[in-house]
Amino acid sequence: MGDAMALFELDDVTFSHNPTLPPVMEGFSLSVNEGLRTAILGANGAGKTTFFYTLTGVNKPQKGQVLYKGAPVEYTKEGLRNLRSEVAVVLQNPDEQIFCSLVEEDVAFGPLNLGMSAEDVEVRVAKALSDVRLTGLERRPLQQLSGGQRKRVAIAGALAMDPRVMIMDEPTAGLDPQASMEVMEIAEKLALRGVTVLISTHDVDLAYRWAEVSDVLCKGSVEHSGNAEEFYSDAERVYACGLLAPSVFSINREVSAMHGKDPKPYPRCPCELLAKFGGSKRSGRVRLVPAGPEEAVNAMGSAMKDMKDACSCIYGPDVRRVLGGSADVAFDGMDVCFSRAVEGKDSVLAYDPVYEPFVRGQIDRLKEFGFDVEAV
């Protein structure tokens, strides 16, 4: 992590909403490195949202410094516009963020404000809406959308800014499990495109699985920054911060303790846990099918023909749009697929080509648990 460039640096920042109130951030020092998937954790009232507002220049700290790309943030109209054209935020409550009457108007608001031409804006809006699977609802009034759909409009609005940093405050709160999976796929895709994604969440399981860096806030200051296991291993600290350890982490710790074994390597998702504690000797075959939406149906069809009794799994929004109805596992396909491989069963995994490094990364991680996935 040492060579990663620090995108944001906060040094001893103090901020309070009102001089008469106690500070919400105090002695807050943290750096956010470029290109890393970062989770911001903490109890209610720990200062997560205030921290995000400080990053985007909404809150000007009373004390301390905020550096963006090595230079202090300028709190002028010009300076803030430059900052916010690169740093996009999705708030927890979409209603605080969307205010136009139609979906496409709202998504276009940001880019238009940056002074882009109408054609460019149109292209960006179309792309952003397809990323969040809202194509076809461009002219729909926002009032008629459900909570989950509104959340996706808010995300599309942020995506249309083509940001360098994407901040998502509780992106999965209030969403049903499948919709949460979709949001996490979007976050993953952005990270693969080189966007620095920051997510704050109360869902420790989700954060543990997704994040490379876990920053834990507690009562307005930074309690931990870096490796998640290091933090969760110290139970007292976890409790003091208002959190609980993720279940995969706890299962691993408990089982390791009962057998008197080293908890390392730490599994982070169910398939890794399975590989560690009781996978079959021989891997099931996994047929990897990276496919765009056009060729997905054919590719999947021929793959399924080769593999008898295989389970068809899907990862990625484009493939899901085409194959979602017919696949065995339309959500969380990657984990299910590799879990089945660990069980010794065959499966086919169709995914958007953009996720290739992510899928390969999972195969590599499973090797750390002594399990070679037979990818064909």
Next chain:
Amino acid sequence: MADTILEARDVVYSYSRKGPKVLDGMCIKIDKGVKTAVLGSNGAGKSTLFSVLNALYKPQSGTVLYKGEPLSYRHKGVIKMRSEVSILFQNPNDMMFKPYVEQDVAYGPENMKLPKDEVDKRVEEALFTVGMEEYRKSPIMKLSYGQRKRVTLAGVLAMRPSVLIMDEPTAGLDPQMAYEVMEIAEQLHSSGVTVVMSSHDTDLVYSWADEIRVLGGGRCVYSGPPEDFYGDRAEVQRAGLMPPSVFSINEALSRSGAFPLEPLPRTRAQLSVKISGKGDAYGRMHVILADPETDVPGLIASSGLKGISTGVCGISARMAAESSGFKADFPYNGPENCVSKCMTGQDSVLICDPAMLGVAESSVRFIEANGYGSIETDVVNPGLSDRGLSRRRTGRVIKAVCPIAAFRIASGRPRVGMRKRFRRVLQRRKPERFATSWLKRVYVLS
């Protein structure tokens, strides 16, 4: 077969005449005393169903029955029904409209035309249950989201409902607060309230619910125990849901031949037990019963349990730990963590609200019933003092003290004085009801 307490029959409801039918032929039954979770994707109609069950909305067709009687939508009938069936909305700000905590909690009981001192008593009791006693006089504006959520819960509890409907009770709460809310739900259940909740947190629901109802397309598409539903992956996917991670990990491990599919673990700790298999030597679990004034560190020191890992379970135990400045090793998920500690061969101490003994029991029982060996348990202070009882004279605490007391007397070995103290309690409760085998063993060991 349990009695049905709330029922919807062929209910059709839409928000506007031309709009889509949010509920379309909804048939659902809620059984008395059964922990029921209502699941479904965003827009499946969970909140609408709750509002219909609580007579906030009148269905266009179909009937809603409470205790077998169709709901009356006249003012009197609605007031009476709502005093028994309470609803806790997802967003606390939707249901708070008084400036001070105390006033807000009192609103419900006042509307029920109760006498002033009864209202006061109920407000105190309700705020105590949610752990917000100190905030009685605070302005609501100054409370955080999680605190507001607890105040609204207190407002609902003050009505002493026999059915409590909770819409997404843990949404927006951090993990510890979410756990505390679930603990309150569990405690209400054990005091006889029928609790119904909706949640998107699959793992949480799976560890809590006896039965689930799954909504889809304005109807109830599944009704029964959660295991049967999650076993059918295609059905789960169609309903817009995901199987709980504990369920799928267990399934995958059993398919790979690590162990048989049954017993199905419901919680993380049960899964850990299953993965580790039977151990050689287990530690012992010491239970300390706690009312809010129990001196926890003192008791631990005087029973020679210092240095042993401690867990906390239940509201009064949590308050006792807090007021005596005691730091437990497992402030959350106490019973499960204590059990796993015992399985590593070490002893553990569980500081437990007497009302939550059943929960502790079920954690131990999973180990024993499934042949993973047995964990010996004992109660350090079986005759919990009745200080809490005299101070609060609330139904909740009486019930809480009762099981142990009842058994002491039923076993024929009561201490002098104890008998007198609890005779009053016994007149209300039959002792056999509480003298479970588990408690018997607890008693004998101690």
